[in-house]
Amino acid sequence: MNRREFLQCAAIMVSGLTASQLGIALTEEQxxxxxxxxNYNTTDVDYLSEEQRQILAAMCEVIIPKxxxxxAIDAGVPHFIELMAADWFSDEERxxxxxxxxxxxxxxxxxxxxxxxxLPPSDQLEILEALEEDASDHPWYEFGNVQRDFISxxxxxxxxxxxxxxxxxxxxxxxxxxxxxxxxxxxxDGNIPLGxxxxxxxxGF
Amino acid sequence: xxxxxxxxxxxxDAIVVGxxxxxxxxxxELTEKGLNVLVLxxxxxxxxxxxxxxxxxxxxxxxxxxxxxRELYKEEYPIQSRVSHSFNEANRHFxxxxxxxxxVNDPDKPFMWARADVVGGRSLLWGRQTYRFSExxxxxxxxxxxxxxxxxxYDDIAPWYSYVEKFIGVNGRNEGLPQLPDGEFxxxxxxxxxxxxxxxxxxxxxxxxxxTNGRAAILTEDLPGRSACHYCGPCPRxxxxxxxxxxxxxxxxxxxxxxxxxxxxNALVDRLEHDPETGKISAVHVIDTQxxxxxxxxxxxxxxxxxxxATTQVLMNSTSAVFPNGLANSNGVLGxxxxxxxxxxxxxxxxxxxxxxxxxxxxxxxxxxPRFRNVGEQDQDxxxxxxxxxxxxxxRLDWSARFNSKGFGSKLKNDLRKPGQWLxxxxxFSECLPSESNQMKLSNKVDRFxxxxxxxxxxxxxxxxxxxxxxxxxxxSIMKAAGAVLSLPASEGMSMPGEGIHEMGTARxxxxxNQAVLNKYNQAHDVANLFVTDGSFMTSSSCVNPSLTYMAFxxxxxxxxxxxxxxxxx
Numbered sequence: 001m002n003r004r005e006f007l008q009c010a011a012i013m014v015s016g017l018t019a020s021q022l023g024i025a026l027t028e029e030q031x032x033x034x035x036x037x038x039n040y041n042t043t044d045v046d047y048l049s050e051e052q053r054q055i056l057a058a059m060c061e062v063i064i065p066k067x068x069x070x071x072a073i074d075a076g077v078p079h080f081i082e083l084m085a086a087d088w089f090s091d092e093e094r095x096x097x098x099x100x101x102x103x104x105x106x107x108x109x110x111x112x113x114x115x116x117x118x119l120p121p122s123d124q125l126e127i128l129e130a131l132e133e134d135a136s137d138h139p140w141y142e143f144g145n146v147q148r149d150f151i152s153x154x155x156x157x158x159x160x161x162x163x164x165x166x167x168x169x170x171x172x173x174x175x176x177x178x179x180x181x182x183x184x185x186x187x188x189d190g191n192i193p194l195g196x197x198x199x200x201x202x203x204g205f
Numbered sequence: 206x207x208x209x210x211x212x213x214x215x216x217x218d219a220i221v222v223g224x225x226x227x228x229x230x231x232x233x234e235l236t237e238k239g240l241n242v243l244v245l246x247x248x249x250x251x252x253x254x255x256x257x258x259x260x261x262x263x264x265x266x267x268x269x270x271x272x273x274x275r276e277l278y279k280e281e282y283p284i285q286s287r288v289s290h291s292f293n294e295a296n297r298h299f300x301x302x303x304x305x306x307x308x309v310n311d312p313d314k315p316f317m318w319a320r321a322d323v324v325g326g327r328s329l330l331w332g333r334q335t336y337r338f339s340e341x342x343x344x345x346x347x348x349x350x351x352x353x354x355x356x357x358x359y360d361d362i363a364p365w366y367s368y369v370e371k372f373i374g375v376n377g378r379n380e381g382l383p384q385l386p387d388g389e390f391x392x393x394x395x396x397x398x399x400x401x402x403x404x405x406x407x408x409x410x411x412x413x414x415x416x417t418n419g420r421a422a423i424l425t426e427d428l429p430g431r432s433a434c435h436y437c438g439p440c441p442r443x444x445x446x447x448x449x450x451x452x453x454x455x456x457x458x459x460x461x462x463x464x465x466x467x468x469x470x471n472a473l474v475d476r477l478e479h480d481p482e483t484g485k486i487s488a489v490h491v492i493d494t495q496x497x498x499x500x501x502x503x504x505x506x507x508x509x510x511x512x513x514x515a516t517t518q519v520l521m522n523s524t525s526a527v528f529p530n531g532l533a534n535s536n537g538v539l540g541x542x543x544x545x546x547x548x549x550x551x552x553x554x555x556x557x558x559x560x561x562x563x564x565x566x567x568x569x570x571x572x573x574x575p576r577f578r579n580v581g582e583q584d585q586d587x588x589x590x591x592x593x594x595x596x597x598x599x600x601r602l603d604w605s606a607r608f609n610s611k612g613f614g615s616k617l618k619n620d621l622r623k624p625g626q627w628l629x630x631x632x633x634f635s636e637c638l639p640s641e642s643n644q645m646k647l648s649n650k651v652d653r654f655x656x657x658x659x660x661x662x663x664x665x666x667x668x669x670x671x672x673x674x675x676x677x678x679x680x681x682s683i684m685k686a687a688g689a690v691l692s693l694p695a696s697e698g699m700s701m702p703g704e705g706i707h708e709m710g711t712a713r714x715x716x717x718x719n720q721a722v723l724n725k726y727n728q729a730h731d732v733a734n735l736f737v738t739d740g741s742f743m744t745s746s747s748c749v750n751p752s753l754t755y756m757a758f759x760x761x762x763x764x765x766x767x768x769x770x771x772x773x774x775x
Contacts, residue, residue, distance in 0.1 A: 034262035034295060040270050064618045071618075080270065088269050128613055136611070145609055149273050158609075165608040165621065170264035170271055178622050179604075183261050185436045188566035190397035191559075198563065199622040200603040203264060203438070 039172060040083070041076045047086035051115070052101055056081060058117035059104070062124050063164040069178040072168055080167035081160070092152050093159065100156025131157035175202035217243040217467070219766075220489055220504040222474050222519065224248075225326025227739045227755045228510035229452025230369070232460040234763035235508070241465045243502055244457075245491060247515075250470035251299075251323040253453040257443030259295025267294050280304060288319050288706070291330050291441035299323050299330060299443070309648040309660035316661035317703035318514055324470050325453035327512065327706070330441045333421045333449050333570065334596065335375045336749035337366050337386040341581070345636075346745050349590050352542060352639030353715040355744050356725035357758075359386070365757035372459075373450040373756070374428050376570075377420030384592075385417075385575040385749070391425045393418040394434075397599045398562035399627050400572055403687040410686035413577050419596060421570035422450035422752075430458065438567030449569070471495050475656060476523040477507060477532055477735070485734040485775075486532075492654050506734045506766055506775055510759065513543075513740035514645055517711040518659050520737075521647050533729035536719050539712055540646055542639040543661075544746040546705035547669050548632060550696060551595070551680035554689030556627040563601070563624065571598040574631070574683070576748055578675065589671035593635035593748045595680065600628050631683060633676040636748040638668050639710055643702075663702040673699060707751055709740030727762035734775045738762050 048056060060072035060081065072078070085097050104127075108116045112123055119127075135141075140151050140158040151158070168174040175181045179202035218240035221231045228244060235242045264271050274294070278286040285300045286292050292300060301320035308318055321327045340359040347354035363386070370389040379387035396404070396418075404416045423440070424433045424447075431447035431454060440449050447454030460466040472491040478501070480487040488501045509516040517540055523532035531539050576592035578584055602625030610617060643664070647657035677695050684692040715721030718730035723742050729735040738759035740751060747754075769775045 034259045034266045037262070037266045039265050040268060041265060063613055065614055067615050067618065069618075069622075084269060084272070088272060088274075090275075125613060132611060132613075141609055141611060146606055149275050162608060165604065166272065167270060169604045169621070170267075172263065172265045175264060178618070181263070182565075183263065183437055185566035188395055188434075188436045188564070188568045190395050190400065190564050190568070191562050192565050194561050194563035194624065198624075200601070200624045201567075 041080050041167075041171065043083055045079070045083045045086050047082050048101070052105065053078060053082070054117040055101070055104055055115065058124060059128065059160060060164045062121070062128050063161055064168045070173045072164055075168050075171040075174045075178075077164050077167040077171065080171070081163045084163055084167075090152055093150065093154075096154070096156055097159055100159070103156070128157065131155070132161075169202065215504050216502045217241050217504040218770075219243070219506045219508065220245065220502055221508045221510055222489065223326060223509070223511035223515070223739065224324045224452055224457065224468065225321065225328045225510065225512060225739075226331065226452065226752050227759045228326065228508070229328060229456030229460070230756045230759040231508040231510050231736075231738060231763055232452075232466055233456040234760050235767070236460040236463040236465040238763065238767045239465070240767070242460065242467070243504065244460075244466060244468045245472040245474055245489070245502075246324045246326065246468070246470050247473040247494060247511075248321060248323040248326065248470060249298075250468075251325055251329075251453065253325075253447075253458070254443075254445035256298075256323075257296075257445055258298065259293075259442040260445060261437060262295060262442075284310075284317055285319060287317060287704070288330075290332070295439065295442040296330070299325075299441075305653065307650075307652060308658050309650055311660070311662075314662060314664060315701055316663050317701045318659070318661075318708070319703070319706045320512070320515075324468060325451055325457070328451040329443060329453060331706075331752060332750065333423055333440065334573075334750040335370070335373070335377075335420050335422045335753045336573075337388055338362075338747045338749065338754055339384050339386055341384060342745065342747040342749075345591060345747075346639070351590070352745055353713070353717065353720050356714055356716045356721075361725075362754075362757050362761065365761045366753065368760055369753060369756040373422045373455060374424040374426075374431070375420055375422050375753075376418065376425040378418045380415055380417050380575070382415060382575055384577075384580045385594075388420070390420065394421075394423075394425060394568050394570065396572070397564060397568075398559040399556055399599055399629065402556075402558050403629060406688050407683070407686055411683060414683060414686075415575055415577070416597070417573055417575065419570040419573045423569055424448050431455065434569065436566035436568065438569060440569050472500075473654060473656075474511065474519050475499075475654070476519060479523065479525045479527060479532060479732065481525070481527050484732065486732060494654075497654070505770060507736065508759075508763075508766075509735070509737045509741070510739045513708045513711055514659055516737055516739050516741045517645060518647065518656075520712065522656060528731070533712070533722055533731040533735060535731050536722070538720060539722055541641050541644045542710045542713050542744075543643045543645055543663060543708065544637040544639055544710040544743065545663070545702050546637060546707045546746060546748065546750075547635045547665060547673060548700050548705050549673070550630055550632045551676055552631045552684045552695060553693040554629045554631075554684040554687060555691040555693070556629060556688065557690050558688065559627060571596055573597065578679070587675065589668050589675060590638065591636040591668070591672070591748065593633050593672050593676050595631040595633050595676075595683075598630045598632070600630070602626050602628060629684075629687065629689065631680045633673070633680065634705070634748055634750070635669060635672040635676065637746045638666060639713070639745055640666055645711055661702070665699050665702065669699065707740070707746070709743035709746060709751060712737050712741035713744045714742045715744060726765040727758055728766070728769075733769075736762050736766055 057078040135155040604621040712722040714723040
């Protein structure tokens, strides 16, 4: 069992939810020599408007902000999510995502007087916390519920959080600067000191 | 040897069908003994190292940064993608496409048939756990009357175990246990601090339980042409340093070095041709999976090593006037007495020990708890026959187990980037009794080449259910003795038959030709020049992983076959 499966399996054993199985096929271009393949996040995509891109970027950055290590924008997470929305979502998932984006685009200026990305951080946080509060009973939040591909009916905020966190910790900068990355350790030592601020290893496959 | 075997009238001295764990060994041993050998594999050609296209790829090079391409898996790999420990985009090209290569899967009695589709077969994808059967394992059928007695004792096979272990490279620790014989091991891999802690507690509180290194065919010391493990972690992507044993890294190169091996990929074996005049196999008929061209090859001796199900499918499809029910099946047992190991994660323990201890490098194997029930004598409190062992794993939770957390911002990010609790998991692997009713057959449906599709009729018996119940109870005791602060119980139910990927026993060996397809040298009772050395020959299953046993019997069978050839008996 690989490490990611194991860790997720560890969590699923107490929840018992099953995986959803929707999505799209790989293109020929994606079946290339992976280790020498381009960074997935460099792929072109034209799914969102420029305005939506600004809003999405701001929302991602609220979830994973820049601190002493890179944030979601530094790691290319907004572009990753646009790619996933265009190429990976099922129709149902894409419908929830589109409606969620439209809601933020239209409702926030009415309620707060400005576009999401132009609001002060406290307002941005308040908006996302309200979305999370409304969604908090959804099974997406259940303990251990991580051993599945995706939950197709998960609310917009859950889509956003899942893809932001996934996109960040599997990105090059997230892996190397927020986590620790070493694909060729050469030795195994099962007992080295862990400092209070030390992070996990990246690369779960 | 060349002067002993007259090859004038044959294309090759020997033909090996399959290039995986056992086929690779047959090819190595036959060529090293001087025979010209043809190796056939239905899978695509694969070049060691060059075609390990996912090796060492970081997350961000993967399509969707590693989120599964769900629709593709559902449509084309619904069975193979269930092998969650090793199937992913890094190695999907090693695997069988289910849509193109169907079998009949009864939804009421599902059977999971995991298949590779490349030269090297499942030796590229296996879990690399490498254990010897014990004396008790070889005597089990004779003792309790299930199945037929093994025609081989531990002492017959022990030298062959040693021979194989030294070549493939197995790391492990000798423990002096009769139920898990020691072997020829390279130095063991180090333990996590938590494993040391658990080991000390178990010694005191459950002295009948031994915690030892998982014995794995992964190098900790260099061998010729292969390097010690570099601890990158995901072995089933292929290993260009040959650190883990596969036929691609080890046996096929050895065979190739003799200059006497020919490998033909994309060669699907349709059937073997039996010559009623000589009583022997005269040729193998193949279909090129790319061009659909049909060809045949002749040889003096044939080794079927295509994997249990595929080998038995070939035999069943090779009917003739002499063998209307399938080749070498005059007694009608072909396809019956099928086995697989039930398995499952029994218990997960959360630990608060060693929180300030971490690790460096990814150790590609866990620790092992050998069978401790019904060892020697039947335990008074055991309502089942035979036994089980636990493969154990340590992990420290990271962000991927917690991405559904509530909250936002720096606190969320900081929580997710730090290691969480230590976990220790116990996964049981249980023996499966040989039962006549568990079997595979040919169906009326045919595949794209017109070959009848395989169908399965397989269910777990009472003994397998009783073992699982005991494994669950004992796992809870072990977890408590180990000091888990929280012990999470098993997922419910039995594994799906086939999910152990240890299918075996459909052409079992035995001394009695009325009850066994093969004799004690893996030679068909009915056909002198036919040998079967993949899992088909297994007469009982033990509870340990079987690949080492396939390799040892293969080497022994080749030794016998070549002597028989030299003496003119074949």
